[in-house]
Amino acid sequence: MTDVAETVLLAEMRLAQPADPETRERLAQLVLAVRQEPGCLEYAAHLDADDPARIVFYERWQSREALETHAEAPALSAWRAFAMPRALGLPKLTFLHRLA
Known part of the structure; x- marks a missing residue:
């Protein structure tokens, strides 16, 4: 059974170029770096097989608080500084609830 406090996030971003x-x-x-952060249960980045300009992050955190701390972490800040000038718009964030 999944801990009720667990937070799962799907984050998608599109780059201007592959x-x-x-x-x-x-x-x-x-x-x-993120996998070492407190509260990180799972963190993976994927490139869309059909669209290498689309990046999808799958994240599992012990709690919403751990995810909020991650949002201010140095590794994510460095990634944002690098990626956002190359991105088409802001990332799309989707919070998920595990059913089984």
């Missing part, structure tokens, strides 16, 4: 090697490397660095 992810280049530098972007892929920055994503790998981000994932490694």
Whole structure:
């Protein structure tokens, strides 16, 4: 049974250009750093197989508070500084509830 306080987030962003090697490397660095953050249960970044300019993040956090702390973490701030000038708009955030 999933802890009721667990927070699951799907975050999607679109880049103006397909992810280049530098972007892929920055994503790998981000994932490694975030997985070490307190309260992180799972964190993965994916490139859309049909659209390599679309990045999808799957995140599981122990609580909403842990996710809110992550939002201010240095690794995410560095990623935002790198990615947002390359992005088409703001990321789309979708909160999910596990059914089974």
